[in-house]
């Protein structure tokens with residue numbers, strides 16, 4: 001059994017999601033290599049080489065790989081797939097974009113969003129917004145997996161894998177990068193933060209999110225949102241937590257003015273401790289919250305900030 | 314320019330499904346079914362392309378049981394021109410769906426295939442990408458905005474860090490995210506009109522596609538349940554619990 005992890009990185013740095021995918025791949029029970037595909041991506045490769053348990057880092061560099069667009073990425077991964085029994089990527093938007101393309105080119109049925117590796121060919125994944133868990137056994141010769149990062153611990157440091165340059169496959173020339181609008185923030189990333197505080201429709205405006213952001217800054221937390229808050233334009237799309245947004249499992253999740261629809265719960269119900277602040281004591285979110293506070297958020301959230309200040313936060 | 318929109322019949326988004334006691338699946342008897350919400354968004358986008366004069370015809374296709382015809386009728390009522398039902402009672406995995414769609418594309422010759430990014434039953438998020446791979450076409454997943462200029466399509470995509478814009482060579486496969494549009498409700502006259510629009514019936518065998526599953530479902534189980542917790546009566550009490558009981562701040 002040999003697995004290749006397709007890394008999530010920014011060329012200049014490795015992302016935490018990669019370390020989590022590596023630990024999922026290790027559960028397959030064999031050797032794990034990591035592919036860094038990018039442009040001027042040696043710094044990311046060097047970081048990957050330090051992950052514990054990584055046998056080898058493959059580094060493919062080309063201008064066409066700079067943004068990891070699906071078409072050249074899939075061509076590359078397929079060209080390298082030969083010796084591997086499993087191809088594994090984190091279920092980030094990149095992984096979700098690239099891996100099914102790889103799977104189809106290899107005539108493999110991908111297993112998406114794996115939350116547990118139960119054996120080299122047996123996996124568990126959520127279906128129906130996490131209302132059911134399905135265990136499947138793959139009959140394909142190669143396995144193509146995306147793994148839910150919230151379900152795996154990041155592989156630690158301490159490795160010293162060799163970095164081997166590999167050629168980029170020919171660019172199919174089907175797509176071209178134009179531009180990117182990335183949110184700049186000093187806060188931790190939503191999917192790796194220890195604490196997440198999310199606002200819902202009840203925030204009522206973009207400006208009002210400031211009261212949540214102040215609490216986030218006191219706690220070193222990431223900020224999330226419900227779909228309703230994103231759809232209304234109160235929060236950017238990349239803050240959406242849920243079935244069709246990001247899945248998080250922090251130590252502490254604080255849901256503010258969020259009712260607790262199944263689609264939202266799908267993205268946060270594996271958090272260690274859940275707090276709900278909602279003025280409706282019947283709100284479904286209270287059924288899964290460890291600590292519920294029935295209150296008007298416009299009073300409770302600023303008060304929370306003051307209480308945290310008292311603790312010296 | 315023809316646009317093909319594959320649509321899936323799924324459990325209604327408001328239904329909380331139950332796992333069957335014998336662990337073989339979820340109980341779908343007497344459960345409300347509907348068009349997958351992301352497919353609705355794809356149909357809406359295709360109809361808008363037609364209304365803008367960019368598309369000349371919108372063809373919808375569904376792979377599923379006879380009842381999937383209702384899903385096609387819904388799409389026709391929203392403004393699609395005609396439907397194709399690829400009838401099967403089997404559970405068809407995304408890879409096999411993509412293979413059938415590839416054959417439908419060969420027969421229909423669309424320039425754009427517009428799909429939802431995921432179906433809310435299996436939550437796989439694969440079919441569009443797989444279809445693009447099998448066709449050797451470009452792909453624009455999780456679309457937030459589409460602009461067609463000549464033989465290119467500029468697609469803004471929802472990605473983890475924000476938005477990304479790419480330029481795709483046509484023909485292309487596009488998968489829709491939540492924010493690209495708000496699907497219309499079909500008006501009564503359009504629902505009546507849709508009844509007269511043609512729906513062709515086919516089977517996977519007509520396209521020579523083997524739909525035998527690659528994945529054996531070993532077990533379907535309930536997710537771990539969370540116990541409800543306690544209500545606190547003040548913010549100060551909450552902070553105290555978080556610090557001294559849960560130890561998370």
Ligand SMILES: Cc1cc2nc3c(=O)[nH]c(=O)nc-3n(C[C@H](O)[C@H](O)[C@H](O)COP(=O)(O)OP(=O)(O)OC[C@H]3O[C@@H](n4cnc5c(N)ncnc54)[C@H](O)[C@@H]3O)c2cc1C
Pocket residue numbers: 199200201202225226227228229240241242243244245246256257258259260261262263264267277278279280283295296297298326350351433
């Ligand atoms: C295909 C599909 C995909 C979806 N994907 C997602 C997803 O990924 N993530 C997601 O979140 N949703 C998703 N949804 C939407 C989901 O079904 C809900 O509509 C959404 O989560 C509701 O957001 P909300 O809780 O902010 O709003 P609401 O349900 O409107 O709840 C607002 C809450 O705020 C409370 N409130 C109001 N005023 C105050 C106040 N002053 N102080 C305190 N509390 C107050 C109310 O009591 C209420 O409980 C999806 C839906 C579909 C159909």
